Structures are given as structure tokens and as C-alpha cells.
């Protein structure tokens with residue numbers, strides 16, 4: 001039978017501006033190598049290697065049996081919005097009401113919806129670079145101008161507020177901050193946040209504060225810009241369940257923001273996912289209200305692994321690595337290897353069987369770095385270190 005030639009795929013122009021998250025692509029490549037019989041140590045993906053705590057799984061199963069298998073309100077179930085409002089009020093020391101909370105399927109949609117709702121073509125959005133790649137991708141996608149604020153190693157990857165102040169213009173609509181930070185593990189201090197708030201002054205600029213790693217902090221405590229005087233109404237707080245409770249596959253996160261904006265974000269939910277899975281939301285109530293010892297255990301374990309990883313990397317030729325203060329990544333400087341980041345990441349995967357990400361997967365200012373996730377066992381981390389060391393001995 002004669003088959004008609006396949007027609008040209010005519011994509012909307014905006015699709016050319018949409019980026020991606022390389023971690024998922026590297027995972028696919030690593031899996032393909034494994035399928036061919038290679039042994040790969042996975043240090044590429046950003047998810048806890050722990051199981052969701054039992055009490056949360058039980059609550060989710062129970063919810064399924066009790067009929068939480070239907071649509072719910074787009075902004076989230078009232079009982080979860082209430083629980084999140086209480087949790088954020090306590091942890092950020094602000095007064096949050098349930099109508100300021102929108103529950104969404106993961107932390108990512110808060111980024112997607114916030115940028116979609118706030119940034120017009122030509123508006124400027126300042127975002128951390130190196131940083132979570134979805135910020136830049138989404139800013140470009142909506143036709144806004146992505147303005148990077150460079151995070152510098154010599155500042156432990158906190159941002160330089162004077163530099164930030166110099167980037168703010170009349171077109172700045174939104175500033176994205178992320179602490180603890182992916183990919184560097186940098187943590188903003190209370191003083192940094194004060195200065196950021198001062199740099200914004202009384203301009204009509206909103207802050208998207210990505211605090212998805214707020215509970216994974218190794219030294220000191222987490223500070224939120226939302227807690228500062230006058231900043232609550234100007235902050236969109238992003239937090240969620242993926243990292244804190246090892247719930248990446250449950251797809252649950254939330255945004256906290258002024259109620260009028262929350263109503264628009266809920267409308268974006270109505271237009272996209274309709275609502276977050278109802279049984280996941282019931283499990284989320286248990287996550288926030290139930291015992292928290294699993295979070296503390298996981299954080300202590302990440303800290304131990306971080307120490308092993310950083311100490312090990314600092315012994316490897318051409319690598320130097322600062323001690324990250326939060327999240328579960330390390331971000332070594334590899335300039336002294338003489339290799340470009342992407343080439344080195346590819347070589348380590350192909351030749352040494354270690355999956356890591358190029359710093360450039362997080363923006364142009366990630367050149368000169370690699371990101372290793374420590375969401376893997378100490379044994380596997382030790383194995384990865386040995387392999388990278390052996391590779392550098394042979395190739396540098």
C-alpha cells in the first residue's frame with residue numbers, strides 16, 4: 001500500500017525557545033549504557049534515594065480506599081491548603097491564610113505558572129546562573145528577557161547583591177532566588193536577603209523564592225525572604241514535598257502568594273492539570289503533620305555523604321570543591337583539568353561509568369564545573385570517586 005510522506009511538523013515558534021532539564025537526558029543515556037551491560041554510578045539525578053516514609057504511604061493508600069480518587073478544587077483540597085498555611089506561618093514566621101496557598105503537581109509548576117502569569121514579552125526576569133534550568137527555559141518561552149545573576153564560587157555561590165542591584169531596571173518584573181541552591185548548594189544568609197529586599201526598594205517587583213530544599217540544610221538555619229518586613233505580599237514562595245519527604249513521584253508542591261495572584265495561578269491549574277492528585281494531597285497532610293524524624297535522618301545522611309564526596313573530590317587531580325551548605329549536590333571546579341565541562345561529563349559517563357552533569361546544564365556560568373548528586377549510598381559515592389580518580393590519572 002502506498003504510504004503518504006510524513007508531513008512537516010509545524011511547531012509553534014515559541015517551542016524553539018523552550019529549554020529542558022539535562023538531568024533527564026543524561027539519565028536516559030546512562031540507562032542505555034546499562035542496558036548494554038555497563039555498570040554506571042548514578043550521580044546525575046536530583047531526587048532522594050530514600051523511600052517515602054511509611055506513615056505517608058499509609059495515608060495515601062488509605063485515601064485511595066476512602067475514595068480520594070476524584071477531581072478536587074484546582075487550588076487544592078481545603079484541608080491541605082489549611083495545613084500548608086499553618087506550616088508556612090510557623091516555619092516562615094508570617095501570617096498565611098489558606099486562600100494564599102495553591103497546591104500544584106510538584107514544585108516545577110509554580111515556576112511555570114508564576115512566569116506565565118507575571119512576565120510579558122519584553123519584561124525582564126532576573127534569575128540565578130548557574131541555576132535550575134527551568135527558570136531560564138520558561139522566561140525565554142514566554143518571550144521575556146532572561147537576565148542572569150552570576151553566582152560566584154568565591155562567594156560560596158551566594159549572589160552578589162551589588163551586582164543584582166545593577167541588573168534591576170524599569171523592565172524588571174520578577175527576581176528569582178533559590179536557597180538552598182541547585183546546583184551549587186549555596187545558601188543565602190539573612191543579611192543577603194535583607195540586602196536583596198533593600199535593593200528592590202519600593203519598586204513593583206515580585207520575588208519568586210524557590211525554597212524546595214528548605215529542610216535540607218547542613219549549617220545554620222533556613223531563611224526566607226518572605227519573612228522580612230514588607231516582603232510577604234511581594235513574594236511567591238515555592239516549596240513542596242518532592243525533596244523533603246522523598247515524594248518526587250507523588251507530584252506535589254505548592255506556591256504561597258498574595259490571594260489575588262493565587263486565584264490566577266489556580267486558573268492556570270484549571271486550564272492545565274485541573275487539580276493535583278487527590279490522594280497525594282491527603283498524604284501531604286500526613287507528611288506535614290506527622291513525625292518529622294525521617295527528614296532529620298535523611299538530612300544527616302546527606303551531610304555525611306557530602307563530606308565524603310567533597311573530601312574525595314579535593315584529592316582528585318584538577319578538581320577543587322567547596323563545602324555546600326544545603327541541598328544534596330556538590331559542584332566542583334574542574335577548570336584545572338583543562339577540560340570543558342560538557343566534554344568531561346560525557347567522558348566520565350562513557351569511559352568511567354560515572355553519571356554527573358555538566359555545570360553548563362545549569363546555564364552558561366556553569367562552565368568550569370560539574371554537578372554530582374549525593375543522593376546515592378556512601379559505597380557508590382566511594383566507587384564513583386575511585387573511578388573518577390583513576391580516569392584523571394590516566395587521562396590528565
Ligand SMILES: Cc1ncc(COP(=O)(O)O)c(C=O)c1O
Nearest residue numbers: 046106107108132182212240242
Ligand atoms: C531548585 C528546584 N526547584 C524546583 C524543583 C522541582 O521539584 P519538583 O520535582 O517538586 O517539581 C527542583 C527539582 O529538581 C529544583 O531543584
